[in-house]
Every structure is written in structure tokens, then in C-alpha cells.
Amino acid sequence: MAVAGAGMVTVAGAVLFIPGEQGSQAAGSAPRAVVQGDPLTAQEIARASTIASAGSREHMAAGQVKLLYVERDDDKEADERRRADAYLYDYSADRLIVRTVDLDRGTVVEESVARGVQPPPSKAEEATAAELLLAHPQYGGGVRESYARAGGRQLRSAADLGLRGLIFTPAGERGPARHCGIHRCLRLFVRLPDKTWLDTSRIVVDLSAKKIHTLEW
Template sequence: MGRRLVMLALAGAGVAAVAGAVLFVPGEQGSQAAGAVPRTPAPEDPLTSQEVARATAIASAGSRAHMAAGRIELLYVERDDDKDAPVRRRADAYLYDYGTDRLIVRTVDLGRGRVVRETVTRGVQPPPSTAAETTAAELLLAHRQYGKGVRDAFAKAGGGRLGSAAELGLRGLIFTPTGEDGPARRCGVHRCLRLFVRLPDGTWLDTSRIVVDLSAKKIHTLEW
């Protein structure tokens, strides 16, 4: 099924807690045994890879141009657990619009093949996707000071010349400001990450004062 998503607490009204998460990742999440008859999933079953792909296509149909331009990111797709429709297979697709800093959740009825509900909120920041972590790392590498520091640390840790962000071990957490006076105070409205970088020798780079603002495409340094 791929990496499980652990939902963090979501701030803001009108967003319900969700369960049965399935990450949207490229490729198959499983396969049927040769010659086996596919079983119809029960309402409580996790989404199949085919259902994730179908929900993705339906939910993103009206946003593909913005997605291609990098303005909108599909974060993940998960099973919808709305008790008002217990016998229907439905999926929730979470998209983030960096142009307006809005979280868009589109509920797809997989049987009918259409979006049946859409909610839009601001100030709500679900956990970062793998794509968001990679984008944050690319912004970090593009920074004149920090980029050089990452490359030097990578080489000293036995990794040689760093070719791309894909060579780094990455883990991101959403950053929410707590009284910052500098540019990082925009985080919470903007989508910002604390990025943890693992080096080839297993050590972690000290990035504790660095915040990556994905909305503004900037790096902020925390002061303390």
C-alpha cells in the first residue's frame, strides 16, 4: 500500500478527522494473482490502486493545468468514511492550492464517477507529501548559503558530489509559527515545512533553524 499517512491535528473549522488513509503514489500498490477473479471491495476495505488512480483522475480533471504548472499539488487520496453513504465506495482527494493557500477536498463517488462534494478551507495544513519534501529540498539546495552547506556535508558524509535532492534522505513536518517576528510569521497561512535531511553516513544535518516556505518559494531562518 505504500507509506501510511499519519494525519496530524488539523486546525480550522469544518474539517472532520479522517481514517483509512491511502497515499497517492505512482505505480501499483498491489496486483491480483494470475487468473484470480478480482473481489469487489467492501465499503470498509482500503482503496485499491485502481480506485486511487480513478479518484485522482476525476478529482484533478478541472485542475490539471494548475497542477502541471506547480500551483496545485495533489497531496493524497484516501477512503471517505461518511456514514451517510455507508454502502458507496467513495474517496477523498486532498489538493493544495499554493496560489491562494487553500486546502481543497473533493469527494469522489467511485461508482458514479463524479465529484459529489467539495470543501475549501484556509489555515489548514495536512502533513507534507513526498513531492512537497522534494520541492523543499530543491529550494534549500538553490539557496546560496544553505545549498553549499548541504552539498559540503553530503560530500563529507561519504556521498561524493550531490547531484539532486533525490539523493537525500528527507523527512518534512509542517511548521506553524509561535510568536516569530520575521518572515516566518506568514507560515500557518503559507504552507511551510521544517525539513530534516539525512546524510549518507546516517547522520542528520542540523536544519533546526531553517523553514522552507513552499507558498512563497523562500527559505526563512528562525532567530533565537
């Protein structure tokens, strides 16, 4: 989220200075030591991501597991060490894996695994959902046509779309979407260049099955 005129950007719990008056002033001052209650720095997020992913690289390369995001660990009972929680999702087994990384020691100190737990989608998952939507034989062409009308140019990739994803939990569905909640499924909202939104109210993207479901009502 950009903060207008403040010279900084907040990304996943990290505050990064960008060019500008305040950014230049901050660059000229001595860096303050990171303490326990501070947000994770970009370097800490990258370090935690690498450490937490080390045991899943083969599955991540195959697309079976993805790192969703990294957050600061706020366990008040922990010691004063800097720790981060890395959230990974195993689509092949529909498991949420949370690995707590001790950033000082460079090791995973805790791991929990749960099924049926669906944290908010990551930006990478929203992009994957859009790619599945564009590849769909029925809906893909419609998205491209709507984009061309709204933007006056052809859609190059899912990166051209404005995306917002929400977790879908079924409520009495009888079709394939009934598996959502166990499977990881998204409702994907797509914004076009003219700021209008596509009507995707009946579309559910199943990231576990890599399929598109159409809700019936």
C-alpha cells in the same frame, strides 16, 4: 511501509502484492471483489486523482496547485458507494481543497475549501522543499558539502536525500516566518548517506512564497 516477509507493500491506503511466495499465491487465486470497508486500491487512487484534478489542471501545470494525497472517504452517513477524498493545496491563495469522488459514478460529489488548515506534507512537497533548499545561495552549498563528506560522492539531486517534513506553525516569530500557518511551511529534516541528520533546526521552507526562512533565537 514495507512489511518484512509478508510479500506486500502498503502505499497510501492501498495494499499491493510484490514478487515473493505469498504474492505468487495471491496471484494464482481469484481476486476478491472490493467492498465498502476495504482500503483503496492503486487503481482507485489513480482514478480518484484524475477525476479530482480535472478542474485544476491548468493551475497544477503552473505549479499553483498540487494534489497532496488521496484517502478513502469514511463518511458513515454516505451510501454504500466507494468514495475517495482527494486533498489538493492551492499555494497561490493558501487554500486546502478537499474533493470527494464517487468512484462508481466517476464524479466529484462534494468539495470543501478552507484556509489556515494544514494537513501533513506529501512526499512531493518534501521533494520540492529540498529543491528550494538546494537552490538557496547559503544553505545549498552546505548541504552538498555535507552529503559529499558523508557519502563519498557528489549529490546529484534532491532525490538522493533522505527526507522528512513536518508542518511549521509559528510561535511568536517576528521575521518572514510569521506568515507560516497561513502560508504552507515545512520544517525539513535531511538524512545523509551515513545515516546522520543535518542540523536544519533553524530552517523553514515556505512553499507558498517559495522561499527559505531562517528562524532567529
